[in-house]
Amino acid sequence: MLAPGVLYFILFKYAPMWGILIAFQDYSPFTGFWGSPWIGFEHFTTFFNEPQFGQLFANTLILAVYNIVFFFPLPIIIALLLNEVRKEVFKRTVQSLIYIPHFISWVVVVGLAYILFTTEGGIVNEIITSYGGEKINLLLNKDWFRTMIMGEMMWKETGWGTILFLAALAGVDTQLYEAARIDGAGRWKQLIHVTLPAIRGTIVVLLILRLGHFLDVGFEQIFLMLNPMNREVGEVFETYVYERGIQQGDFSYSTAVNLFKSIIGITLVVCANFFAKKVGEEGIY
Incomplete structure (x- = not known):
């Protein structure tokens, strides 16, 4: 049973x-991994000295x-x-309704945003006018x-x-909950003193895992929402990597940019x- 999962990873x-x-x-x-010349940290130095670096980092960090x-x-x-x-x-009706947007592609979501x-x-x-x-x-x-990006993300x-x-x-x-009610706790106090402490471990673990993708702010959505008027605040590492790596064919440089993001994440x-372990949580390892 373990073999398919191990093979996948x-x-x-x-x-x-x-x-x-x-x-x-x-x-x-054409020369491949072993035939290409080794240049060390040259791509990282070039990236950090790029005039765009500050703007790219700020835009990505804010999102x-x-x-x-x-x-x-x-x-x-x-x-x-x-x-x-x-x-x-x-309850189940509401759950089903709020799950549905997850299965809609970003192309459709951005298309709906344009229509609206x-x-x-x-x-x-039209309503405003x-x-x-x-x-x-x-x-x-x-x-x-950024408000549009976050609104679409939350809805989806x-x-x-x-x-x-x-x-x-x-x-x-x-x-x-029964013990809390006997002690006179209402719904709000049950939430604070029973519910939240019970799921605190789950929240901490998911937050830690989310930080691993901290600078992954979503390529497809942002790429579709970009235009010449908002590029100043919308250009992020993902779109920059696409431009340099796919459009310009600079594979080494774009890999260095992505590696920089991964290092920050880890x-x-x-x-x-x-810090989670310091405050008494289990953490992820």
Whole structure:
């Protein structure tokens, strides 16, 4: 039973890690891994000295922080609210409705955003003008770019993120709630003193794992939302890697950029796991 899982990780996770070698080479597909000249940290030095580096890092970091601050807690809140619903039919209906967007591709989600917010007949702007307001070009306004990104992310992925938290809530011992009610605790105090402590371990583990992808802010969504008017705040590491690696064929350089992101991710995981253990949590290792 273990063999398929082990084989999957060997073939698709560990074997491709040899590809990071080209970050330290002047790689050419014609000479391959072993024939390409070794140049050490030259690509990293070039990347850090790029005029775009500061802007790319800032844009990526801001969206990453938004993900942790605004998106990560939302599935927890929704799961806690659903857990308080006592009518199973209503609860399962809401669960199904908020799960559905996860299965919609980003192409469709961004297409819906364009239909809703465009100034040329968009529903939102039509409603604004019908009440005497002026149209707002949300799609081209760089000040609204990050808000649009986070709004789409929350709508699409919040429901799917509640699955693990609802599973954790289902495992909470009901006797704890009974004891809390006997002690005079209302629903709010039961939430604070029973429910949240019971799922704290799950929250900590998922947060640590999320930090491993801290700078992965989503290529497809951002690439589809980018335009010349919002590129100043929307260009991130993923889109930069696509431009240099795929469009310009600079495989070594783009691999170095991705390796830089991965190093930051693993550093955050190690630090977060260390602090989690310091406060009494199990962590991930």
